[in-house]
Amino acid sequence: MNRSGATSYQGQARGFLLPSLALVLLVFYLPVLYTFYLSFTKYNGLGTPEFVGLENFASMFEDSAFLDAVRNTAIWVVGTLVLPVGLGLLVAVLAYGFRGSGWLRLPFLVPYALSGVAVGVIWSFMLGSGGALTQALQFLNLPGTELRWLQDSPLNTIVMVIAASWQGVGVNALLFTVGLQSIPKEPLEAARIDGATGLRLFSHITWPLLRPSTTVVVGLSIVNGLKTFDIVQAMTQGGPARSSETLALTMYRDTFVNSDYGLGSAVAIFLSIVTVGASIIYLRRQLSLSSSSLGGGK
């Protein structure tokens, strides 16, 4: 095929892309732009939005409940990094290499098939007032029966992070297992010949070689932690008195409960900036680390 033929072919291919491109613009970029516009307006969902400048952003930062939501969201990010990622790695490493390890991982994977709402309902049954956990503690005569799991802050956020971890460990374990399987055998064997075993082998050889998987798992975990909504909505609806609200719930409350679309949009924009910013910073750091380690190997 000559050059002009290739160009013509590429032109046709781009033409076929246009409907999809238009769809993406319509259903993704336009709503984002519209939300950005609404964040500078006072609007109750009826009539015409009224431009108010930065007023929504100012009110947002003055609201102590918003600052609580920022704190809770931070707990979610840290919690979902430590528990599901850490435990997922542990499960993957401990199960790797065992005969029938898939069966060991299966119980951790089943909760991932459930929706966040279903997980919330199950854990509400366990952690609610006089729920299964309190009854079990009473039956076994163990301390903790006086704890109000879902009513006291920040305990309610912490137990919800644990509930989410129960769901998230399996998929992280699976991703880490794929990562482990992709590690070339030679460096591991060389390290073993040199006498490295156990934790030393893991920290000096396995862990650095798992970096691509870790980057994906941690990146996803940060984003998922920042946009936590379903499980909190199902378990506490952000209460009592907004004490377990995350930023996504604040956005929902302002928009759909109070019909303050301007303020809700401001929270949405803030959350988007934080999520995209955190992702970019993290991925850039990881990619630069990968490049430097590659450079060092030359």
Added chain:
Amino acid sequence: MRARKVLAGAAIVLATAVVATACGGKPDTGGATTGELGFAHNKPWNFDAFSKISKQDIDISLKSTQYSGDPYRAFIRQSFRTKESPGLFTWEVSTALDELAEQGVIAETTDLWTEAVDKGYVTDAVRQLYTVNGKQYCTPISVDDWVMFYNKSVFTKYHLTVPTTWDQLMQVAATLKQHGVTPFWNQTKNFSFVWFQTLLAGTDLQLYNDLSTGKAKYTDPRVVAVMNSWLDLQTKGYFNDPGQTDFARDLMREGKIAMAPEGTWFTADAALAGMTMGKDVDMFVIPAVRPGAATPIAIETAPVCVGESSKQKALGLKFSQWWMSPQGQQPWVKQQGNLPFTPDAEAPTPQMKTLKTTLAAGKYEFYNRYFEATPVPIRTVALEQFSAFLTNRGDPMPYLTAIQAAADEYWAGR
């Protein structure tokens, strides 16, 4: 150059898509008065069964779609921006109704109300709840009185009689507590207002009304005293754990609570839980905390509205008119086992007949339920703060101060 062509092409496709979206659907004259009526609602009731009756009577059937939670309100609001707003939808007679009326997105129903009031189908007091700037919008499908439902077998077991004064009610509660039965149902979130309403209106109805209209403050010492009375009942252990998310009907069926203040719609709830009115559960008027000339009773009315620009406007208004008339109201209350709002209509069950007779014979003053009487932005904060007050018992002032801050902001903007 090539990039420009691609961008230009994308712009054309985008513009075509936008125009196609905007022009989608055939324009409808909206004149049909028989057929299938789209009905969006957020109620747990069986509208399909009712649809069969309306189909038979006026040749209009309901195509019901149930929504739940807060997104329902957002869905309805957003539907007015399209040509697809439902021909009929449930709403609430709060400031949320004022907003729709003031924006002109719902159909005026003044003529329907004039006819209904003139013919004695509904009282003028109820009409006031549907009035915005002198005109009426939406129509009622029910007007419920809030009374105290109680588990009959629990009352029988402990030889308790129906109280007629607040002191007697407290005596009943004390007896139940002594026997290890939680006297009253109480819940956080959307129902956290119930005891605030009962205690405040029962103590000082004028103060309750002034609070609803911004003439009194939540930090008023009289309101603080009412909150302390509520706290006292909590401290005595008269309520179930506020964190329990079980329905009152289930707790009552299991005998875990003895009494629950609810609207008369609770009869349908009791049936859902397998209880029979008169046999397992019954009701009495909640006595005033501070007896006055008349006993205050909260009313709760569920409206249905018609979108002004809906393609089914005429159909929706015809159905609204029928539902408000005895022809529609009688089969509806029969299905629900509820009180009819038409003064001359017959109550469907012996218990409702007794209540109707009681209310007609005694001196009662009816007031709008807190959920509807309080402007929505204040209500949202109040429900959260009442929930927090129930969860963390103590000085009510911080909670009242938070509600008052929302009230100050709301009333300053009016």
